[in-house]
Amino acid sequence: MATLGLGIIVSIVLTQETRLTGGPDGMPVPPLSVAGASLAGEWQWYWAVGALLWIAAWVSLNLARSPLGRALRALNASEVAAATSGVDVARHKAMVFVISALFASLAGSLFAHYAGFITPTKAGFLQSVELVTMVVLGGMASTFGAVVGAAILTALPQLIATFHDYEMMTLGAILMGIMIFLPKGLVPTLARLWRR
Numbered sequence: 754m755a756t757l758g759l760g761i762i763v764s765i766v767l768t769q770e771t772r773l774t775g776g777p778d779g780m781p782v783p784p785l786s787v788a789g790a791s792l793a794g795e796w797q798w799y800w801a802v803g804a805l806l807w808i809a810a811w812v813s814l815n816l817a818r819s820p821l822g823r824a825l826r827a828l829n830a831s832e833v834a835a836a837t838s839g840v841d842v843a844r845h846k847a848m849v850f851v852i853s854a855l856f857a858s859l860a861g862s863l864f865a866h867y868a869g870f871i872t873p874t875k876a877g878f879l880q881s882v883e884l885v886t887m888v889v890l891g892g893m894a895s896t897f898g899a900v901v902g903a904a905i906l907t908a909l910p911q912l913i914a915t916f917h918d919y920e921m922m923t924l925g926a927i928l929m930g931i932m933i934f935l936p937k938g939l940v941p942t943l944a945r946l947w948r949r
Contacts, residue, residue, distance in 0.1 A: 779872030892938025
């Protein structure tokens with residue numbers, strides 16, 4: 754909740770600082786250029802983002818298996834128990850916040866360069882809720898769950914566009930059904946069923 758609140762504050766600041774951000778109208782972003790070579794075309798972006806996605810998933814999985822990951826799982830289970838076991842609660846919370854901000858800034862930067870234009874609405878409350886929904890849908894305790902949730906929530910509106918007037922109602926019903934019947938998220942629930 755604190756992170757969502759911070760996101761709202763950041764969105765307000767970005768909207769008000771017209772000299773730096775262009776205000777509500779946004780600002781153009783130059784094409785991404787690395788060592789003189791720039792990404793151009795859908796396929797170049799597809800492979801570049803796909804490679805970065807695999808790297809991010811690999812880093813996340815290794816982080817989860819590291820001592821830091823074990824400390825974070827202990828914090829998730831019980832802060833008091835983790836602190837009693839010697840985990841520095843404030844330090845580890847700050848570390849995970851910085852790591853998640855690093856991933857978010859990389860994704861946001863890539864999106865801005867791909868679109869060629871960025872507005873403060875991309876840092877708004879509804880965007881934050883959509884990102885949280887992606888994680889909850891796929892599975893909060895799963896790296897692959899976050900990826901699957903993002904893929905589903907991105908593709909689903911396109912797939913149900915044929916319903917026209919009932920598109921939002923259908924999307925809401927599908928999401929509600931998943932949240933009710935698969936409360937742990939898609940990937941953890943399906944993985945548990947597969948193990949059985």
